[in-house]
């Protein structure tokens with residue numbers, strides 16, 4: 001291990017710094033701990049510069065030698081220490097230290113604008129930060145970028161990025177996004193074709209939030225044609241606009257009727273066939289919702305080409321179903337009779353009911369798949385991931401089942417917390433029954449139903465601000 005050098009140092013008070021990086025934890029025995037840094041302190045600078053985000057932090061460490069300055073919360077104690085090809089041992093609260101970049105738009109379909117009141121503040125944050133796009137795969141519009149940002153993306157190869165395109169007809173896109181003139185720092189950033197071409201060395205995953213009669217049809221053809229002509233575009237997800245019943249003083253936007261969804265399925269399927277023939281990849285993928293609303297069969301797993309846009313609702317149902325249930329592996333009867341209730345959003349409930357049909361013959365098992373009305377966002381919201389604890393509590397009677405199973409998509413990543421901050425324990429005590437997460441896929445769910453015990457089925461991804469928007473196909 002290279003020797004660590006400590007120098008006497010009087011650091012600037014943290015109050016002098018435009019931003020600092022709050023330190024959540026310090027690894028035992030690490031250079032930071034040996035230097036005296038403690039949880040609750042803040043990293044002030046690295047190699048003499050403020051640290052705007054974890055990317056800049058990693059970039060400086062990647063140079064080999066780095067000098068770090070950290071201060072305690074009051075700015076009374078500070079240390080400077082050096083590392084060389086060694087992790088300093090700092091763990092941060094967040095990945096962005098200089099404040100999340102907020103969006104410069106007022107999209108007519110924005111999900112944040114149609115959220116009911118009363119949720120945690122973080123769910124109303126209009127994140128449009130290219131750094132979270134790179135780190136977490138959240139979609140950004142690029143309209144708030146400056147020249148410096150573009151240069152940084154190129155210099156640091158922040159690839160891939162996830163871009164909300166919506167339309168490559170500039171006038172149509174401008175009309176849909178309604179960017180605020182005063183919030184846009186570089187007007188060139190609102191020209192999507194310019195931006196995609198300036199980012200030519202960066203791999204891009206793109207999305208279109210489609211509205212009936214707005215940016216689908218011929219406009220969608222134009223968008224696909226342009227995007228697939230760019231070598232750096234890896235894929236395009238077409239997702240339907242998501243609506244709630246809390247749209248007040250907003251432009252009129254409507255969802256897809258089955259015949260309109262079927263038209264989009266047909267159009268995109270034609271593109272997929274053509275692109276598969278000419279490019280060897282379908283490149284354009286549809287959100288599950290289009291198939292379900294249209295009443296069309298979901299494509300086979302292979303047609304999703306690795307499920308690269310799963311978190312955008314593209315292929316989630318097919319991925320969940322896998323190859324279905326092996327009926328020969330099912331028990332004939334349960335050791336002890338059990339009433340199991342699975343809850344789901346209205347869109348997925350019929351699919352789940354059909355998938356679990358082979359379990360009907362198991363003696364001692366009373367199984368129900370219940371479609372819950374989303375009373376939080378309104379009945380128009382049919383995806384499972386946007387059901388809140390209150391939706392469960394108002395539509396499940398205490399004690400009516402022995403085991404209640406929820407979808408992992410209803411929980412915040414890494415927690416047992418639902419969208420309205422109720423926890424699985426809250427549901428257990430209010431409903432007087434076992435409440436568990438069913439499983440990441442159909443086989444895990446069947447195992448949970450048959451055994452009566454939940455596996456380790458945490459959510460694949462949570463409901464960060466973006467996940468909420470993504471669950472509804474937004475942003």
Ligand code: SF4
Pocket residue numbers: 103104105106107109110111112113126127128141474475
């Ligand atoms: S959809 Fe996204 S980019 Fe558009 S206004 Fe809402 S937060 Fe901003």
